[in-house]
Amino acid sequence: MGKKETVWHYFVLSVWENRWHVQYERDGCYQIGDKKMKLYEKVAKGLRESMEAGLFIAGDKLPSIRQLVIEHSVSISTVQQAYHQLEMEALIEARPKSGYFVSQRSVLPAQPETSRPAQRPIDVSQWQEVLELLLSKAGDDSVQLQHAMPNMSAPTLKPLLKKMTELMRHQVALSLPYGDIKGSLVLREQLAKLALNSGCSLHPDDLVVTSGCQEGLSVCLRAVTEPGDIVAVESPSFYGSMQAIKTANLKAMEIPTHSEHGLSLEALELALEQWPIKAILVTPTCNNPMGYTMPEEAKKRLYQLAQSYDICIIEDDIYGDISYQSPRPKTIKSFDEDGRVLLCSSFSKTVAPGIRVGWIAPGRYRDKVTHIKYVSSSMCPLLPQLAVADFIKSGGYHRHSRRVRLLYKQGRDHLVQSIKEHFPDDTRISFPQGGYILWVELNKKIDTVKLATQCKAGGVSIAAGPLFSATGKYRSCMRLNFSEQTEIEREKGIRQLAVYINQQIQLIK
Numbered sequence: 157m158g159k160k161e162t163v164w165h166y167f168v169l170s171v172w173e174n175r176w177h178v179q180y181e182r183d184g185c186y187q188i189g190d191k192k193m194k195l196y197e198k199v200a201k202g203l204r205e206s207m208e209a210g211l212f213i214a215g216d217k218l219p220s221i222r223q224l225v226i227e228h229s230v231s232i233s234t235v236q237q238a239y240h241q242l243e244m245e246a247l248i249e250a251r252p253k254s255g256y257f258v259s260q261r262s263v264l265p266a267q268p269e270t271s272r273p274a275q276r277p278i279d280v281s282q283w284q285e286v287l288e289l290l291l292s293k294a295g296d297d298s299v300q301l302q303h304a305m306p307n308m309s310a311p312t313l314k315p316l317l318k319k320m321t322e323l324m325r326h327q328v329a330l331s332l333p334y335g336d337i338k339g340s341l342v343l344r345e346q347l348a349k350l351a352l353n354s355g356c357s358l359h360p361d362d363l364v365v366t367s368g369c370q371e372g373l374s375v376c377l378r379a380v381t382e383p384g385d386i387v388a389v390e391s392p393s394f395y396g397s398m399q400a401i402k403t404a405n406l407k408a409m410e411i412p413t414h415s416e417h418g419l420s421l422e423a424l425e426l427a428l429e430q431w432p433i434k435a436i437l438v439t440p441t442c443n444n445p446m447g448y449t450m451p452e453e454a455k456k457r458l459y460q461l462a463q464s465y466d467i468c469i470i471e472d473d474i475y476g477d478i479s480y481q482s483p484r485p486k487t488i489k490s491f492d493e494d495g496r497v498l499l500c501s502s503f504s505k506t507v508a509p510g511i512r513v514g515w516i517a518p519g520r521y522r523d524k525v526t527h528i529k530y531v532s533s534s535m536c537p538l539l540p541q542l543a544v545a546d547f548i549k550s551g552g553y554h555r556h557s558r559r560v561r562l563l564y565k566q567g568r569d570h571l572v573q574s575i576k577e578h579f580p581d582d583t584r585i586s587f588p589q590g591g592y593i594l595w596v597e598l599n600k601k602i603d604t605v606k607l608a609t610q611c612k613a614g615g616v617s618i619a620a621g622p623l624f625s626a627t628g629k630y631r632s633c634m635r636l637n638f639s640e641q642t643e644i645e646r647e648k649g650i651r652q653l654a655v656y657i658n659q660q661i662q663l664i665k
């Protein structure tokens with residue numbers, strides 16, 4: 157075994173031994189010992205330890221900023237930064253006009269273990285399984301925990317529907333001719349304004365409209381790679397991006413990923429040293445399927461890694477606007493100095509997937525992306541673009557995002573509680589920082605592919621873990637959605653699932 161291989165092997169072994177946290181701390185992303193700690197980190201550490209010791213429990217109000225300023229002899233901004241840090245870790249939450257409170261996070265079941273994907277570039281399989289999922293429709297009276305579909309019954313969507321109807325009635329002729337292949341300028345202007353919220357300064361000419369994010373990912377992969385190239389991805393990862401890798405005849409290098417901090421930068425660096433990786437495809441904000449948001453520092457370091465290996469990043473930000481954090485987290489694109497980040501997104505997860513409005517901010521690959529997008533599907537239908545542009549401009553999109561974000565956060569807390577109550581004690585779950593999906597890791601002996609078939613017959617649908625691996629790993633894991641159901645439906649679904657899980661456990665014994 158060569159030196160690099162030994163290091164990579166050592167890392168993966170250490171992940172197996174569940175020592176990833178230690179590695180991460182040594183990385184310098186988090187605290188590296190008191191000496192290098194900033195003041196706000198010390199304050200945050202003190203509060204974290206008080207919570208761990210049970211001095212503050214879920215729901216408790218934390219000391220006011222003023223109290224902490226006096227107690228620690230520090231400035232207001234230091235305390236604010238400390239609270240912001242704990243908010244990012246989802247340990248606390250701010251309530252308007254009431255202060256900071258300990259969040260549910262402190263009483264959660266254990267987190268999923270850091271993933272242990274293959275240690276070499278691999279061909280993606282799983283298309284039949286993905287196809288089955290895409291074709292499967294939940295029955296009317298079944299509980300749908302399977303598809304990552306937004307809540308589309310919120311009243312805040314009404315202005316969009318009204319605009320769509322109005323356009324269809326009075327301006328349908330607009331939809332007949334060919335339009336701009338880069339997308340409607342009216343929409344691109346609104347998208348450029350929207351990008352400011354994630355720290356990006358973009359001009360409408362920097363954007364290309366696509367038919368959803370799936371097309372964006374596929375176009376970007378083709379723009380930056382040649383068949384046979386290797387693309388690094390998080391593991392587990394969204395099955396659609398892996399199928400895009402497959403159809404572009406690329407290989408996937410799955411990188412160990414932690415359910416709270418995301419992609420392991422140390423593992424990525426080792427992989428970059430060892431393999432000629434061409435691009436990194438990541439969903440660093442409200443990830444699918446885990447729900448994590450990579451800390452801003454880690455996003456910056458990921459960008460710097462891409463710079464030092466001179467490769468590009470395809471950033472999928474499809475859930476970014478429904479982060480529970482306010483203001484929403486920055487994108488990696490916001491740190492992009494040399495155009496190597498291609499940002500892809502759409503309104504499929506924030507508004508509705510059927511409108512098929514997505515976009516790419518392709519950086520220095522703009523001309524190539526425009527060419528491939530043209531070859532892929534020419535231009536996108538105009539009316540949905542105009543309706544969405546109007547929704548953003550009139551403030552409707554912001555009102556809708558604010559409303560559903562709250563709904564999703566409540567949904568997460570409810571689902572977490574239900575799982576805690578009904579699933580076996582050794583269940584591990586992720587704690588999403590946005591969006592409406594979470595990752596469940598069951599006892600290694602449980603088979604979620606079987607479970608999916610069993611519970612479908614029993615009126616509950618789930619997405620089995622292997623869909624999120626290039627080669628069918630994660631057989632004891634599943635992804636659950638918490639966007640649409642009422643609490644009663646969700647509770648019913650989780651109880652039903654627990655019955656099937658327990659049946660499998662009985663059979664194993």
Ligand SMILES: Cc1ncc(COP(=O)(O)O)c(C=O)c1O
Nearest residue numbers: 368369370394444474502504509
């Ligand atoms: C992370 C992620 N990226 C991209 C997509 C595809 O989005 P769209 O429906 O806009 O093509 C999805 C859909 O599930 C997704 O979860």
